[in-house]
Amino acid sequence: MSNKSGKGALFYAQSGGVTAVINASACGVIETCRRHGIQVYAGRNGILGALREELIDVSKEDRAAIAALRHTPGGAFGSCRFKLKSIEADRARYERLIEVCRAHDIRYFLYNGGNDSADTSLKISKLSAELGYDLKVVGVPKTVDNDLPATDSCPGFGSVAKYTAVSIAEASLDVESMSESSTKVFVMEVMGRHAGWIAAAAGLAAEGKDAPPHVILFPEVPFEQDQFLARVKEVVAKVGYCSVIVSEGVKTPDGKFLTDSGVVDAFGHAQLGGGAAPIVAGLVKDKLGYKIHWAVPDYLQRSARHIASKVDLDQAYAVGKAAVEYALAGKNAVMPVIKRVSSKPFKWKIEAAPITKIANIEKKLPANFITKDGFHITAAARTYFEPLIRGEAAPPYDATTGLPKYVRLKRVLLKKKLPKYEIADK
């Protein structure tokens, strides 16, 4: 049975770690499809839903609920960490995906994720061509890690950046006011296992001389204990206190994660998803004797829709919208990316990039974004980051509960047409 519109349906799935604005991309996808009369089926828990034929019938969600996705964090349809291997190794699964598409007349396949998802999209596109099934595969960029190539920034990143810069500015005001008799050194950990994009963005808070954060520890710069401690001591002597940002991915000079290094005895449970901040803070306490405090916001930073960046939100919506338009226009194996036209004034546009240019490539923090001493960001970094945290986009709040009005979708599944499918080794 063919899709009502006669144009085929569109499949949309969220992949990997979610963000404060990935649902805004979903909103862009769905609202654009509705304008074009295209059915949307969303994968329940991402690609797992596609494999199991657990397809959420988005037509069952009302207009207001879809609009509310724009201001709701998390992944409204569910996401997953599940990487398909090469076509050779995982051929049965790729074929299953095509089979599910065929069963529901899905002609557009939109996959909202990072590097891995781009890789998967590419393979689905290849196999559908090989099998002679006409499917337009389009990626939708997303990752707080900001490490996708070909795009100026990644939707999700600007909001974490804003959260992080605002948080360290606020906490530092607190520490500063108490520093004579209380905490002298405050250490805040940020996400970024492989690259210091978020750590660098925290540096935006340092407006003016001696403003916090005073020290940033990047994964790109080997952690030299003595140099770090000397800098902290110097800052405390001069400013009265010291605010430190540490990336979870900071490594010792021998290339081990600080959380695995044993720098501070019997701490550092890397698998606990945090621990660089208590290690660094413990070191300051032990070696310099200062009263310290540390914070690990963890998921709070990537889900903080209440302090999302308006620019990030607009870009997240725009890539969702563009992905649909590209698919309907017949583009295949592409991803809408953000092209910066100018920084001052900040102007951007969306353009299509071939997925081959994105899959499995990690964009590194440019070397010229880090100051020579390795402890802060340069003016070039500031020019890049600043526009990304610009603008506010507060969610609506309930006047009685005082809480944001986040939406929960009904997530009604389509009736299955295929036999049951078990995912063996997920």
Add this chain to the structure above:
Amino acid sequence: MSNKSGKGALFYAQSGGVTAVINASACGVIETCRRHGIQVYAGRNGILGALREELIDVSKEDRAAIAALRHTPGGAFGSCRFKLKSIEADRARYERLIEVCRAHDIRYFLYNGGNDSADTSLKISKLSAELGYDLKVVGVPKTVDNDLPATDSCPGFGSVAKYTAVSIAEASLDVESMSESSTKVFVMEVMGRHAGWIAAAAGLAAEGKDAPPHVILFPEVPFEQDQFLARVKEVVAKVGYCSVIVSEGVKTPDGKFLTDSGVVDAFGHAQLGGGAAPIVAGLVKDKLGYKIHWAVPDYLQRSARHIASKVDLDQAYAVGKAAVEYALAGKNAVMPVIKRVSSKPFKWKIEAAPITKIANIEKKLPANFITKDGFHITAAARTYFEPLIRGEAAPPYDATTGLPKYVRLKRVLLKKKLPKYEIADK
């Protein structure tokens, strides 16, 4: 030399841990003084400034800067942790305070803090009477701990409560969407060394059946490991994931802080100002095998002016304003407190309470706020807490930097009139 107005000057100091809205109280104090033509001298770093005769001349700050205190977190004049002992033990210091007041014709002494500050206020009031120096001493309530008696709530608390409830709601949406293939249990630590006020307020996020947070660990309820693990397992089985709030003050059945208990080997650095969350998360991982994540927002929670509660902000301003009015009306050894007139609709007013009813008394979380199983809040708790996080009061943001426009005062010191004074054993 007497004060310009001929009415005597007013001294204002911030004490103890600062909050997102203590500067709003300062704003209330200063704007009210300006309306009455009263000079304000603020203690640099709290009572330390009074002892050292380091008095900030507030008349040097312009109107816009004072207005901006309303939306700036931290303590704009500096605060401190410095407790004066009994009059007998610390008589020289109390006399020094009176001497400083006398030198600058300070006739009103406003001290913005918690239990300890109320105690100090009381003693200053007693000694000034004994020495025949006419000084009106008025407390201004403040503490994120919400543990002052005689007041419905404490300015500063409502904003931490809002931050905490919003944060756990957001992070839980994130965890929920990833829970099939990633994190199953998320643990967030909140402040509250002695009482579970903040932990309880986090429960407000649990709107509706099975909504997060699913488990709250209060300092008031001894931590029974087996019962806790059984509950987590039950929630994961039913809901698919489990969100846990743990107060930093949680204790084992033998009365030790969890962070000092050795429950998880070689973790728990209590003096690091955090660690209950990684301990609880580690336990879940070890015993139940779930993938876990944990967060310790630490100072972020009490400085998060960007997500302050409007009710809290209004109350913070109102107590500052009322403190000045009480002092000018000749009231002494009192504190303006918040009286709840009704919960539905929420109505409150300010009234004067004698400081004797506040000093050194800790208000405990009522037993009927905790459910029988010890893991959540009751409807009575919800009725109490809900109005306190109501309303938003975002700070203004800079359109270019994307950051809140927080103010930094000039803090010009008055010329000293007395010989140098050293604080020996602080």
